[in-house]
Amino acid sequence: MTRDFVTLLASALHNNQNACLEHLDVSRNPLDDKKGFTILSSVLPRLNQLKYVNVAECQLTDKSINLLCTGLYNGMTSCKSGGMQLTELILSSNPIKDDISGIINLVSICTSLRVLDLSDTGIHLDKLWNSLKFGGLQIEKLLLNGCTLGGKKSEGVQTAKEYFSMAVQLTHISFNNTSMPSEYLKAVLLGLASNQQLQPFRLDLDSTCEKGSANVLDACIGGVRCETLSLRDNNLDGDLQGVLQSLMMVTCLRRLDIGGANMNGLKKNNKQAHVINKILLDVVKLYSEEGCLEELNLSEARLGAYLSVLLNTLGATTTLKSLDISGNEIGNFGARILSKALQVNVSLRSVSIDNNHIGADGFVDLATSMKMNHTLTHFPYPVQDAFDCLQRQERSRATAALSQIQNCLYRNRTAIGADEANCKRMFAGGVLLAMEKASDDIVGGIVDSISTYGQEPFPPKMSEIIEEFVAKFQTEGGRLIAENISRTIGGDLNATSRRAEQLAVARLTEVATEQVKHVFSEWKWREMCEHVESELSRTSIGGSGDACSLGRTSSVGTGSPAMSSPFTPKRAGHRPRSIIGDLTSSTTSSETIGGGSEQGVNLDLPPKPSGLSHLQKARPRKRGGASATSILQNGDDVMMTSKSSGGGGTDDMEDLIEEEEEEPKRAPPVIGRIAMIPDTSVLSQVHLRPSADRTPPEFSPRGGEASPTMVHKVLDAASDSPPPPLPQRNRIGPGGAPPPLLPPKPEPRTRLVGIGSPTTPPATGGTDDDENANSRRSVADMAKIFQK
Numbered sequence: 001m002t003r004d005f006v007t008l009l010a011s012a013l014h015n016n017q018n019a020c021l022e023h024l025d026v027s028r029n030p031l032d033d034k035k036g037f038t039i040l041s042s043v044l045p046r047l048n049q050l051k052y053v054n055v056a057e058c059q060l061t062d063k064s065i066n067l068l069c070t071g072l073y074n075g076m077t078s079c080k081s082g083g084m085q086l087t088e089l090i091l092s093s094n095p096i097k098d099d100i101s102g103i104i105n106l107v108s109i110c111t112s113l114r115v116l117d118l119s120d121t122g123i124h125l126d127k128l129w130n131s132l133k134f135g136g137l138q139i140e141k142l143l144l145n146g147c148t149l150g151g152k153k154s155e156g157v158q159t160a161k162e163y164f165s166m167a168v169q170l171t172h173i174s175f176n177n178t179s180m181p182s183e184y185l186k187a188v189l190l191g192l193a194s195n196q197q198l199q200p201f202r203l204d205l206d207s208t209c210e211k212g213s214a215n216v217l218d219a220c221i222g223g224v225r226c227e228t229l230s231l232r233d234n235n236l237d238g239d240l241q242g243v244l245q246s247l248m249m250v251t252c253l254r255r256l257d258i259g260g261a262n263m264n265g266l267k268k269n270n271k272q273a274h275v276i277n278k279i280l281l282d283v284v285k286l287y288s289e290e291g292c293l294e295e296l297n298l299s300e301a302r303l304g305a306y307l308s309v310l311l312n313t314l315g316a317t318t319t320l321k322s323l324d325i326s327g328n329e330i331g332n333f334g335a336r337i338l339s340k341a342l343q344v345n346v347s348l349r350s351v352s353i354d355n356n357h358i359g360a361d362g363f364v365d366l367a368t369s370m371k372m373n374h375t376l377t378h379f380p381y382p383v384q385d386a387f388d389c390l391q392r393q394e395r396s397r398a399t400a401a402l403s404q405i406q407n408c409l410y411r412n413r414t415a416i417g418a419d420e421a422n423c424k425r426m427f428a429g430g431v432l433l434a435m436e437k438a439s440d441d442i443v444g445g446i447v448d449s450i451s452t453y454g455q456e457p458f459p460p461k462m463s464e465i466i467e468e469f470v471a472k473f474q475t476e477g478g479r480l481i482a483e484n485i486s487r488t489i490g491g492d493l494n495a496t497s498r499r500a501e502q503l504a505v506a507r508l509t510e511v512a513t514e515q516v517k518h519v520f521s522e523w524k525w526r527e528m529c530e531h532v533e534s535e536l537s538r539t540s541i542g543g544s545g546d547a548c549s550l551g552r553t554s555s556v557g558t559g560s561p562a563m564s565s566p567f568t569p570k571r572a573g574h575r576p577r578s579i580i581g582d583l584t585s586s587t588t589s590s591e592t593i594g595g596g597s598e599q600g601v602n603l604d605l606p607p608k609p610s611g612l613s614h615l616q617k618a619r620p621r622k623r624g625g626a627s628a629t630s631i632l633q634n635g636d637d638v639m640m641t642s643k644s645s646g647g648g649g650t651d652d653m654e655d656l657i658e659e660e661e662e663e664p665k666r667a668p669p670v671i672g673r674i675a676m677i678p679d680t681s682v683l684s685q686v687h688l689r690p691s692a693d694r695t696p697p698e699f700s701p702r703g704g705e706a707s708p709t710m711v712h713k714v715l716d717a718a719s720d721s722p723p724p725p726l727p728q729r730n731r732i733g734p735g736g737a738p739p740p741l742l743p744p745k746p747e748p749r750t751r752l753v754g755i756g757s758p759t760t761p762p763a764t765g766g767t768d769d770d771e772n773a774n775s776r777r778s779v780a781d782m783a784k785i786f787q788k
Contacts, residue, residue: 021049104127174202193220314341338351338353
């Protein structure tokens with residue numbers, strides 16, 4: 001629209017004295033025209049039937065807003081026809097500064113106002129609370145996003161607390177992106193907690209918490225009777241755990257949003273990363289048997305692998321209906337965990353998983369799980385992840401998997417899978433727990449009854465009722481349409497082809513049949529569940545009962561020829577297989593437990609390999625290759641000798657060989673130095689002398705061969721002295737050997753000039769005078785020494 005549209009509208013309304021305008025919506029148009037709003041302000045008092053005004057995103061200044069509110073104020077105070085009854089006023093996204101006198105005057109007298117939207121206007125709310133106390137007590141939706149609040153010592157703190165404790169019809173309160181000091185937040189929450197007139201409402205506090213606000217939430221949120229709570233992007237980090245524990249006291253909480261930037265600080269600090277697991281466990285408690293949470297939003301939290309703590313519990317929940325985990329980077333591994341949970345979950349209706357870096361493998365796992373899930377009906381198409389898969393070679397697999405998911409969703413939305421879904425959902429509660437405690441005969445009778453109960457077709461009487469309803473609807477609807485057309489246009493409908501009527505009747509028959517089957521199936525299985533539960537309780541109290549009569553009193557069903565019961569229909573093997581089996585039984589695999597198919601386990605025998613397939617986890621390798629123990633055991637230089645001078649060494653070696661053969665096979669040891677055993681021929685040549693004639697052996701400075709006396713001395717010392725100590729690493733400090741010292745750097749060599757004494761080489765010269773000449777000579781001298 002052009003900027004002069006307000007002037008043209010005001011002129012048209014001024015010329016038409018009988019205008020019955022009820023709905024005025026000019027949003028999202030730049031209409032800042034002070035002259036036009038001046039004319040419109042004089043015309044508005046005559047519009048007594050005006051109820052809805054929307055000027056959002058019109059770039060209006062505070063002067064134009066005041067002119068509009070002044071005209072509405074004059075219309076309400078006029079005595080003609082009882083005045084205007086305005087119910088909705090939307091002024092959002094207009095840069096209102098300080099002058100809000102027109103808004104204050106209008107709100108203070110408009111007791112019929114039900115919706116007030118001042119989002120992103122930037123007005124100072126301290127000036128608004130008093131007017132709301134007089135005229136805004138009947139407001140249902142109060143949207144104050146992106147506004148301004150005073151400090152801790154502001155006068156509006158007490159006034160805001162009084163207003164929220166007096167309001168009677170609030171259903172939606174929003175302070176998103178409005179920075180609230182801790183004192184202000186405390187006043188609002190205490191006012192809402194003390195108000196006993198309010199029904200459970202919606203409270204939005206996204207990006208509102210300042211420093212110290214987390215403690216206020218922890219202390220005050222438990223008394224607020226909110227049905228929907230949003231705490232996105234508040235950077236609560238570790239304080240979020242205390243807030244969640246306080247929310248467990250809110251028994252009416254149904255929807256919770258804690259996504260966005262709430263745990264970024266914990267992810268950056270590795271020492272506090274374990275707190276994320278504790279927070280997610282507290283979230284799980286909200287939708288467990290103790291809680292009543294139905295919708296959970298964790299989108300854009302970027303939790304990654306931490307989210308597996310929550311995904312592992314989805315299979316057992318019976319209250320959670322909607323889950324949004326988009327933007328968490330769970331990858332294919334997280335998709336596999338989610339698919340495992342969806343196979344057994346019976347409560348979820350909607351799951352959002354887009355922008356999670358899921359590939360074709362993840363979508364294939366989800367498609368496989370959807371074959372077994374009959375309750376999930378809403379699965380938003382993962383546009384971002386699907387687009388990424390289409391850019392890679394796995395395009396065909398991803399497309400086929402997504403198509404299979406859509407087919408399963410269509411099956412769940414229609415009456416095809418409604419019967420089995422209702423059966424699983426109804427029996428997922430306490431009935432299964434009661435059946436586990438019952439005897440095998442009773443459980444077998446219940447399973448047979450349920451199988452017969454679900455295989456019966458849809459009652460023909462119900463189909464006849466639907467046909468009668470459609471026929472009556474066709475007759476009455478055709479008559480009303482013919483009267484309306486004859487009154488407005490004229491003519492006879494009998495000359496038409498009646499194509500529209502045939503399409504309407506066919507569509508009505510299809511919709512009515514599907515909806516009636518859904519409702520009837522849920523009703524039928526709920527009655528069956530209650531009947532089985534009552535019979536089980538009666539049997540447990542009385543101690544006996546007719547197992548074959550349980551659940552067979554009704555003879556109607558919704559028609560599912562291949563319907564399967566929610567558990568395996570086996571009389572003796574209805575319990576899951578036990579890993580331990582019968583611990584008191586000492587039988588082998590030939591005997592069974594209770595006559596079933598489960599085999600006993602003998603704990604005296606070594607364990608058998610499990611048939612389960614476990615995920616392979618990467619474990620860190622030990623540093624340094626082999627362990628220190630194996631090095632010390634196999635790398636020691638131990639000399640094995642005989643105490644006698646005869647041929648006893650051979651007997652000792654044979655004993656060692658026999659002991660090694662008796663021991664079980666071990667892993668090959670680390671290769672080390674082999675122990676040296678002197679040959680018996682050498683030992684026989686040794687001449688023993690009296691101890692008085694023994695003299696210390698003399699060793700040659702260059703090495704050489706040892707004398708017989710030296711050999712005898714070594715043998716005697718080896719037999720009497722303890723074994724040599726184990727080698728240890730060189731350690732610095734007390735109890736350790738000093739580290740080895742490097743050889744000194746060689747002195748610079750001198751040159752012989754002629755036949756005289758050595759002289760120092762000149763400072764400059766050819767290639768022999770460089771710095772590396774001494775090093776090359778040192779290496780050559782060392783080579784000569786080793787050659788000797």
